[in-house]
Amino acid sequence: MADIKMLKEKATQIRKDIVTMICKSKSGHPGGSLSAADIVSTLYFNEMNIDPKNPKMADRDRFVLSKGHAAPVLYAALAEKGYFDKELLGTLRKFGSPLQGHPDMKKLPGIDISTGSLGQGLSVANGMALSAKLDNKTYRTYVLLGDGEVQEGQVWEAAMTSAHYKLDNVCAFLDSNNLQIDGNVDKVMGVEPLDDKWRAFGWNVIVIDGHNFEEILGALEAAKAHKGQPTMIIAKTTKGKGISFMENICGFHGVAPTPEETDKALEELKHVECCTN
Amino acid sequence: MSKKATRQAYGEALAELGRINKDVVVLEADLSKSTKTSIFQGEFPERHFNVGIAEADLMATAAGFATTGKIAFASTFAMFAAGRGFEQIRNTIAYPKLNVKIAPTHAGISVGEDGGSHQSVEDISLMRSIPGMVVLCPADAEETRQMVFAAAEYDGPVYLRSGRLDTEDIYKGTDYKFEIGIADTLKEGIDVTLAATGMLVHEAMEAAKTLEAEGISVRVINVSTIKPLDGPTILKAAQETKFIVTCEEHSVIGGLGGAISEFLGETHPTLVKKLGIYDKFGQSGTGNQLLDEYGLRAKDIVAKVKESM
Numbered sequence: 001m002a003d004i005k006m007l008k009e010k011a012t013q014i015r016k017d018i019v020t021m022i023c024k025s026k027s028g029h030p031g032g033s034l035s036a037a038d039i040v041s042t043l044y045f046n047e048m049n050i051d052p053k054n055p056k057m058a059d060r061d062r063f064v065l066s067k068g069h070a071a072p073v074l075y076a077a078l079a080e081k082g083y084f085d086k087e088l089l090g091t092l093r094k095f096g097s098p099l100q101g102h103p104d105m106k107k108l109p110g111i112d113i114s115t116g117s118l119g120q121g122l123s124v125a126n127g128m129a130l131s132a133k134l135d136n137k138t139y140r141t142y143v144l145l146g147d148g149e150v151q152e153g154q155v156w157e158a159a160m161t162s163a164h165y166k167l168d169n170v171c172a173f174l175d176s177n178n179l180q181i182d183g184n185v186d187k188v189m190g191v192e193p194l195d196d197k198w199r200a201f202g203w204n205v206i207v208i209d210g211h212n213f214e215e216i217l218g219a220l221e222a223a224k225a226h227k228g229q230p231t232m233i234i235a236k237t238t239k240g241k242g243i244s245f246m247e248n249i250c251g252f253h254g255v256a257p258t259p260e261e262t263d264k265a266l267e268e269l270k271h272v273e274c275c276t277n
Numbered sequence: 278m279s280k281k282a283t284r285q286a287y288g289e290a291l292a293e294l295g296r297i298n299k300d301v302v303v304l305e306a307d308l309s310k311s312t313k314t315s316i317f318q319g320e321f322p323e324r325h326f327n328v329g330i331a332e333a334d335l336m337a338t339a340a341g342f343a344t345t346g347k348i349a350f351a352s353t354f355a356m357f358a359a360g361r362g363f364e365q366i367r368n369t370i371a372y373p374k375l376n377v378k379i380a381p382t383h384a385g386i387s388v389g390e391d392g393g394s395h396q397s398v399e400d401i402s403l404m405r406s407i408p409g410m411v412v413l414c415p416a417d418a419e420e421t422r423q424m425v426f427a428a429a430e431y432d433g434p435v436y437l438r439s440g441r442l443d444t445e446d447i448y449k450g451t452d453y454k455f456e457i458g459i460a461d462t463l464k465e466g467i468d469v470t471l472a473a474t475g476m477l478v479h480e481a482m483e484a485a486k487t488l489e490a491e492g493i494s495v496r497v498i499n500v501s502t503i504k505p506l507d508g509p510t511i512l513k514a515a516q517e518t519k520f521i522v523t524c525e526e527h528s529v530i531g532g533l534g535g536a537i538s539e540f541l542g543e544t545h546p547t548l549v550k551k552l553g554i555y556d557k558f559g560q561s562g563t564g565n566q567l568l569d570e571y572g573l574r575a576k577d578i579v580a581k582v583k584e585s586m
Contacts, residue, residue, distance in 0.1 A: 058346075104373070113344055115369075116368065123365075129341075154333040154337070
């Protein structure tokens with residue numbers, strides 16, 4: 001049984017680390033990092049077969065952060081998991097730091113593929129998953145896409161490939177927070193109905209509340225049990241989740257919180273911690 | 278002399294490589310009969326992956342394979358590999374230095390009848406500008422074969438460009454050994470150096486015969502690795518001959534001519550005349566008609582040399 005209390009604590013710690021590191025770097029993407037924090041926590045602290053002491057373990061599960069601008073959520077999770085010293089988080093986006101603006105697999109342990117240019121992660125995940133099938137390996141490949149990101153045509157090329165090759169070892173999350181840089185996703189370039197689209201592309205689709213750990217865990221189990229098709233978990237999320245004044249605020253897509261805002265955010269998260277305890 | 282298209286040699290070499298290296302996988306975007314990866318597919322269907330007409334997906338899927346230790350060859354036409362797939366190659370293959378071999382066929386105008394939309398004269402320039410990318414352009418079938426093996430040996434991204442048209446053999450039956458980064462001096466000479474790549478190497482050799490008959494001493498170098506450029510060999514040619522003529526089935530902007538000019542501009546300023554395609558698109562016709570029309574023949578090289586003497 002998954003320890004939901006532990007997962008909540010991990011997610012809260014990751015949120016604290018996200019706002020702290022972005023505040024320190026005065027640059028980064030808090031909104032979409034916070035919306036994905038519960039999904040990423042569940043993957044790193046319950047789901048994936050990984051070993052921080054052996055980041056290149058051949059049969060490890062893979063994680064592809066296709067929405068690479070949410071790098072802070074991945075960095076926070078990796079640090080919390082023990083891939084590197086937490087002190088490093090303070091170097092985010094700074095000259096010489098392995099914590100590049102977008103994930104760089106050559107600089108930081110635990111990054112399975114460099115990302116940042118949107119729309120390419122699912123294709124990469126397919127390559128990893130096809131390789132696993134070819135070698136009869138059982139590792140799974142997880143991908144996190146943004147909802148604005150699926151405006152990229154390549155996502156749908158890749159969606160066809162996953163389904164065509166029956167990649168049931170691919171499990172994607174769509175972080176559906178309905179905001180992108182220029183505004184609401186439906187205003188900038190509508191992507192709905194997402195569930196019908198992915199179903200029509202041959203995927204097993206599960207729609208969940210992306211901040212409800214029971215639902216995240218349930219969807220991951222269902223994805224593993226489903227054979228012959230890749231699974232897309234459409235996670236309805238809130239951009240900036242967990243910090244009241246950031247929630248659903250488009251301006252926090254790619255703008256760092258001030259030190260005052262960060263103090264306030266950490267205070268709020270401290271309160272969340274008390275409640276979960 | 279016998280002839281074979283470098284794409285045919287590519288397809289055959291890939292299958293040969295597949296027999297000895299089980300880590301080789303081949304990705305394709307619905308052109309396997311044209312790119313000749315169908316030969317590999319015939320022997321190793323389980324290691325041949327068609328992603329459909331989706332070149333962006335092709336490149337990034339190959340990158341995914343490479344992260345798991347596979348040597349991934351990705352093939353389509355040069356136009357769609359270097360053109361359509363540029364950003365995927367740049368960000369998802371080259372930026373993380375993944376072991377993907379981008380090996381398109383149908384490079385240059387000798388594609389022929391398909392016309393200008395399918396004739397890549399910019400791919401060398403595009404690929405050469407990507408940090409760390411190795412850029413290879415074989416002179417004939419035998420060199421293509423050796424390049425496939427050398428690319429597989431090399432750990433990192435490689436661009437290997439081959440052509441559709443039958444190409445005269447240069448190395449068949451010789452003891453030539455291709456090495457990445459080493460240009461091959463096919464003929465010594467002291468008046469002028471012809472630095473050629475791809476099927477223009479044969480044209481350069483023919484041009485040299487004509488020029489020699491007229492008393493002009495010609496050095497011919499096959500620059501089959503365009504990046505990294507063989508600096509010492511090019512520098513030596515610049516020092517020992519009066520000027521250089523570069524010969525390529527590619528735009529004169531950013532290709533072999535560009536590479537040699539950039540290098541000599543900094544090391545040994547030398548007159549570099551470029552024979553290639555001057556800011557033009559291709560068009561329909563037979564490959565041979567187009568090579569005539571765009572001035573990529575031995576006689577054009579001869580004229581270029583004479584006008585510069």
